[in-house]
Amino acid sequence: MLPEVYFLRYAFPCARVLVDFRKTITEKEYEDMQRAVEEDRPLSRDYLEKIFFKAFEGMRKIDDDCWNVRTIREYFCEGHEDMLSTDLPPTIRRLCVVRPGKLVKEIKGFFKADLQDGDVRIVSALYKEAKVGDTAMVHYGYAVERIE
Amino acid sequence: MCVAMPGKIVKIEEDTATIEYPGATREAIIIDGDYKIGDYVFVSSKIIVMKIPEEEALKSLEVWKDVT
Numbered sequence: 636m637l638p639e640v641y642f643l644r645y646a647f648p649c650a651r652v653l654v655d656f657r658k659t660i661t662e663k664e665y666e667d668m669q670r671a672v673e674e675d676r677p678l679s680r681d682y683l684e685k686i687f688f689k690a691f692e693g694m695r696k697i698d699d700d701c702w703n704v705r706t707i708r709e710y711f712c713e714g715h716e717d718m719l720s721t722d723l724p725p726t727i728r729r730l731c732v733v734r735p736g737k738l739v740k741e742i743k744g745f746f747k748a749d750l751q752d753g754d755v756r757i758v759s760a761l762y763k764e765a766k767v768g769d770t771a772m773v774h775y776g777y778a779v780e781r782i783e
Numbered sequence: 784m785c786v787a788m789p790g791k792i793v794k795i796e797e798d799t800a801t802i803e804y805p806g807a808t809r810e811a812i813i814i815d816g817d818y819k820i821g822d823y824v825f826v827s828s829k830i831i832v833m834k835i836p837e838e839e840a841l842k843s844l845e846v847w848k849d850v851t
Contacts, residue, residue, distance in 0.1 A: 648827065651787075651827065652787060652788075655788060655804070655807075656788065669828070720846055722842075722846045723843060723846060724835075724838075724839035724842045724843055725839070726835045726836065726839050727787060727789070727825075727835065727839060727843050730787060730825060730832070730833075731787055740815075742814050742815050743814055745814050745830060747815060754833075755833070756832045756833045757814045757815055757816075757830055757831065757832055757833070758832070759827065759828045759830065775787065775825075775827055775832070776825065776826075776827030776828065776830070776832035776833075777827065777828075
């Protein structure tokens with residue numbers, strides 16, 4: 636998979652914050668980004684590095700040559716937690732940390748994901764052929780990719 | 784620093800909830816679960832992801848205010 640496509644799947648769950656809070660992207664850009672995720676369409680590296688500059692700061696700490704699937708995965712699954720405000724209440728922290736969850740039920744095209752410890756969410760799958768029984772990496776309200 | 788923002792349900796009509804944020808109101812679909820007016824929730828892609836306890840929601844809105 637193209638690293639641009641892979642990166643956007645992991646980063647897209649944070650994009651709402653960029654519209655509402657940082658105000659660095661417009662509603663229209665957000666919608667285009669959503670379509671890009673759904674279509675597996677790569678956005679330019681320059682654009683992604685500008686919009687998600689915090690993630691790239693973290694990724695470059697792992698590997699200066701960060702445009703590869705391994706570094707992207709390591710950052711989001713391990714390093715992303717460090718970007719979160721330490722003042723955040725626990726439920727909200729858990730939402731923003733990327734971790735595995737099991738897709739236990741399909742409802743109207745979405746999935747109920749069980750992340751254990753009573754953390755049950757409704758998520759949208761960002762990968763094709765998602766199905767009940769999958770264990771997926773979950774970021775906020777999205778199932779990003781299936782894991783073994 | 785990154786902060787996701789919860790909203791408060793102010794209206795429910797069938798499966799559509801109206802959710803109030805500081806300075807904005809949005810609609811989201813209830814896919815599953817029991818929700819009522821006054822609940823604090825997180826939304827993504829126009830669906831309600833989950834409920835969060837009121838005290839945590841209020842605290843996070845304060846954090847949000849501080850970093851604005």
